[in-house]
Structures are given as structure tokens and as C-alpha cells.
Amino acid sequence: MCAQTPRYRELYEKLRKHILEGVYKPGDLLPSENELCAVNQVTRPTVRQALNLLANEGYIKKRQGLGSVVQSPPRGVGILSLSGTTSAIGSDNLKTEAIVKPNVRPWPPNFIFELTEVERESGCIYFERLRFVNDIPIFYDISYLPNINLPRFTSRSLNNVSLFDILREHYQIQVKGGEQNILAIKADERIQEHFGVKKNHPILRLDRKMETNREGFSFYSQIYCNTEDYRLTGRF
């Protein structure tokens, strides 16, 4: 009786969906906070909490005295920030292909993030995926999940589904936040092959730690990104 989604979160999801579906178009004003109160039967602080989430993620921009203006979606691929319930990696025209299926193995030595004793002992579930935006390979990512209480995970298919969704629906795990490091590297042979680029092609690497609602449970991914055509976007 704990993990039920709070009302401000429900409202956030609803408004976000409406914006993405075009019910509210860029430049439009969202209903005022008081209207949203009345329509959704909640109070203004609750509405404001929902709107703040939307504003932080760039869906709307609030202007005192005017209202909440719906923003036009960023031109690139959003990945720098993500919502707690959905992967923020694009949405349309995104295909995912599992290159290496989930399997259990020990953690790599000198892992990109520090691990707890429990994590290290449990080993990790490892898999690799390639993600296409408009049929162009843009992301190549390697995921590492601690092998702790994730029954039947290795037999799941990961094609065209969000890891975030699987974790939420089947394991009640939600991402609450995380940490990321970004650097530029040269494409090594493996990357060259996946992206079809030449040697020395500059590639962006993201190392991410995803922290979840399950205490002490984090998972990790290393994402290689070809920013030649699609760059990463984010707000702060």
C-alpha cells in the first residue's frame, strides 16, 4: 500500500500525454492552474507540482501573469533528463534491436561506477542493444543490471520495448533519478561496425547510473551515440 502513483504524478502524465498527442499545441496556453484544479478535483499545490515537472522537462514554460505556454519539442533526441516513468529517449520512429541477449556474468573490472558489495557479489545481467531513429543507428548501448531478484529477466525479449517499461510493469521498479558522465571518444572497431562510420569518427559516450525506488537497487548503462545527424538535447 505504498507505490500507488500520487495525484500530481497522474496529472503530470495526463498533461504530458495531451501535449505529445497535440491536444495542446506549441504556443497554446494550458488551462490555468485554477481551471486544472477544478477539472481534476485537486488543489493548486498539487497542480503546481505537476506543472513544475512539465516545466523542468521543457514541455511547458510558465510565465507569471500569462499562463503555462506549451513549448515546441526540441529538435534533437532528448536523453539528458528523463522522467521517472518513461524513457526519455525519443518516442517516435525509434526501433530497438537486441544485439546481445540478456545473460548473467560477473561485473567488469574497473566498472564505470562504484558498486556496492551486494551488487558485486550478485553478478550482473548484461545485454547490448542498438537503437535506430528513422532507421539510422544512433545509439549503441550496453546495459548492466544487478542480478538481484529479477526472475526470468534473461528470457525476456528486449526488441522494441523500453527497459524502463519492463522494469516498471513486471518488477515494480521505477527510476527516480540518476547520475551521468559524458565524454567524447574515437569510434573503436566495434562502434565503427555498428554505426557504419570511419575510424577516428568522434562518438559521444554517456555513462549512466539509474537510481530506483527499490532501496539500494541501481542499474547502469553505457551509451554510445553518433551525434553526426542527431544531437543530444536537454534542459536545465
Next chain:
Amino acid sequence: MCAQTPRYRELYEKLRKHILEGVYKPGDLLPSENELCAVNQVTRPTVRQALNLLANEGYIKKRQGLGSVVQSPPRGVGILSLSGTTSAIGSDNLKTEAIVKPNVRPWPPNFIFELTEVERESGCIYFERLRFVNDIPIFYDISYLPNINLPRFTSRSLNNVSLFDILREHYQIQVKGGEQNILAIKADERIQEHFGVKKNHPILRLDRKMETNREGFSFYSQIYCNTEDYRLTGRF
């Protein structure tokens, strides 16, 4: 009688300072929300607003039933998110050197961000700086400010001072948020020279738009970053 800093912001600044100064060390618990209420003569929503800012920026992590745990500072150079009042680019061991002093010129064609009519007509204040972390050149950044109501700006010295501070103190301009794009590129000749790297060295480029409290006033910077030794870090 508008731009006075709100109380939650004051509390945020105070706690942030204390954390940075080591009054509260990583792993410590911050005083509980109720204690902070009593000490600072504010109510819990106000305290929570301040703590949320700290949590978003990774200074603390809140744990229900326990308290607010102070986090250890990230290992890299924080730039992916920034606070409204201080530049988030490092803090210690950071030197800045102006390579091209501020001068007025027309905006470049095909600018990295869309400009309003007013901005384009006014021209821009342009300057270049090189930033050193521990005496190693890490950032090379080009700044573009709309030439609108910024008296005597071009005669200011920009060595070892934060642009954010200058704008805040002399022009009452505060950064409220912004947008950024990230991509990986090869070092061109200019970059090679500044960073002392070879041809084809991968470099990270950030294009940033900073939105301010002055309506319609944004400024821009293009930051080249050598992530060989220092990577960019951020939370989400």
C-alpha cells in the same frame, strides 16, 4: 519591488554554502525539515522547496523516514545542470582567460539557436575564453550576448570572473534555465591549438541557450570541452 530573492532561495543558498564548506559532510544528515523550519523561521513547504533544489542538483539525497543525506561531490566537472545564481562549472582550481575580448558584431549566419527579430537587429557581444582546471585547458567557450541594454559591457574584464556573476551584480540578470545540445566533433585547428591535442582528437561540444529573468533576454555559448581527463557530470 519584485526581484528580491525569495526565502526558499535564501535557505537553499545557505545550505548549499554549508555543504560546500564542509559544515555538513558527505553521509551526514541535514537537520530535519522541522528543525530547519524552527531555526530559519519558515514553514515546511518553504524548507521543502529549498531541499528539492538541493536534491535536484545532487547535493543531497532525501530518504523517507530517515532524512536528507548529504552526497559526495561528483568526480567530474559539473556543467550539465546549473543553479540560477552561480555558474556550475567547477568552483575550485578554475582559472579563466579571455582570449578574445568582448566586442560588438553581427550575429553569425546560421546561428546555433533561433534568434528573435529584436536580437538579430541588435547584434551581439562576442568573446572567447579559455578555462583551466588545475592549470589544464579544459573548456574553450565562445559567448554571444544580445547587445541590448548592457552598458559598458565591452570594457569589462572577464579574466577569472564568472559571467553569471557579472550579469547578476551589474545588470540584475539571473539565469533561470535553458536549453543545451551536445555532440562529439573532431578537433579543428583552432581547438587543437587551444587544447594542445592532435588532429582527429574527439572533442565534446555544448551549445547552450541561457534564459534569464529579463523577459525575452537570452544569451548563448558554444563550449568545446576536452573530456580526455575531465568528463562532464550531471544528475537527472
Next chain:
DNA sequence: ATTTACTACTTGTATATACAAGTGCAAATT
């Protein structure tokens, strides 16, 4: 001795309310 239950704390969510401050438009004044 081990387990259980309780208690006193913590943060999370939600309501209700009030006033300040910015925006835009219409009405009143000049």
C-alpha cells in the same frame, strides 16, 4: 534469546488559504 509490537522520529502527499506580482484589456480620464 528471539521475535514482535510499539513509538518517536523522518519525509511524502494533500488540502485550504492568503497575498504579492506580472499581464492584458477595457474603461475612464486627460
Next chain:
DNA sequence: AATTTGCACTTGTATATACAAGTAGTAAAT
């Protein structure tokens, strides 16, 4: 006609309060 004033709206900030839910230690029961 042009300017100013005022009003009705918006979001921003702040207070006061209540209960839910997670944590950790202690006391009680087995």
C-alpha cells in the same frame, strides 16, 4: 485620440495543517 487607470485574470510565494508511509531503536511478549 492618446494616455492613464483600474480590473480581472494569471502565476509566485508563503503560511498552517493534516495524515500517510518509511526508518530505527526500544520495550514488551513469546
